[in-house]
Amino acid sequence: MTKTISVVLTSGGINSAVAAALEAQECRLALLHLQYGQQAQDPERRAFEALCDWLSPQEHQIATLGDWPQLTGSALVEPQHDIEDAAAVSGFAAASTFVPMLSPIMLCAAAAWAQKLGAQRLVWGICADNPGRYPDHSDTARLLAWQLIGQCLGDRLARKVEAPLAQYPKAAVVSLARQLNVPLDATWSCLRGGHEPCRRCIGCVARKAAMAPVAAKKN
Numbered sequence: 001m002t003k004t005i006s007v008v009l010t011s012g013g014i015n016s017a018v019a020a021a022l023e024a025q026e027c028r029l030a031l032l033h034l035q036y037g038q039q040a041q042d043p044e045r046r047a048f049e050a051l052c053d054w055l056s057p058q059e060h061q062i063a064t065l066g067d068w069p070q071l072t073g074s075a076l077v078e079p080q081h082d083i084e085d086a087a088a089v090s091g092f093a094a095a096s097t098f099v100p101m102l103s104p105i106m107l108c109a110a111a112a113w114a115q116k117l118g119a120q121r122l123v124w125g126i127c128a129d130n131p132g133r134y135p136d137h138s139d140t141a142r143l144l145a146w147q148l149i150g151q152c153l154g155d156r157l158a159r160k161v162e163a164p165l166a167q168y169p170k171a172a173v174v175s176l177a178r179q180l181n182v183p184l185d186a187t188w189s190c191l192r193g194g195h196e197p198c199r200r201c202i203g204c205v206a207r208k209a210a211m212a213p214v215a216a217k218k219n
């Protein structure tokens with residue numbers, strides 16, 4: 001029987017790498033990497049390409065969302081705005097790196113490609129930890145995006161937005177990555193650009209914390 005096609009939004013980070021590896025067990029992969037002017041665009045692209053080398057997806061695509069997110073003034077896409085360190089992210093407000101409406105735009109772009117490919121699955125690799133407190137990572141936002149996509153494509157909600165890691169804290173995702181032999185060293189988590197991770201942003205700090213239990217076991 002022909003395997004179903006799964007479109008996976010693949011940033012180059014740990015979560016999406018694990019989501020893609022899980023999908024590869026049952027589906028034919030179509031990996032989509034979106035560029036939107038993020039400061040870490042170059043290392044994220046290199047991480048995506050490394051993941052493609054490892055997984056050999058049936059399809060892979062790098063697409064750009066143009067300058068649209070710069071309308072938002074998010075620090076994630078405006079280099080003149082410094083990204084705050086994780087220690088400065090507190091309370092219930094979203095971090096300065098939150099790009100309003102970015103996630104639904106990404107899901108809609110992935111849905112368009114899924115329709116072109118005839119893909120039955122649309123996968124988003126978010127996990128339960130949301131250190132930037134981005135509101136569009138909520139279950140409700142994902143459900144509404146799914147409903148919007150179904151209505152706009154006229155496919156009566158056939159392509160559900162799957163988030164297989166949504167209930168997993170990042171430390172559990174890292175454990176899963178090791179079980180699946182995901183090349184973690186090739187993934188990128190830092191929100192700042194550059195050749196080396198800054199080790200201070202929410203991406204770096206969340207990565208280090210998720211790796212910590214594994215490192216502790218080794219000691």
Ligand SMILES: [Zn+2]
Nearest residue numbers: 190198201204
């Ligand atoms: Zn960083």
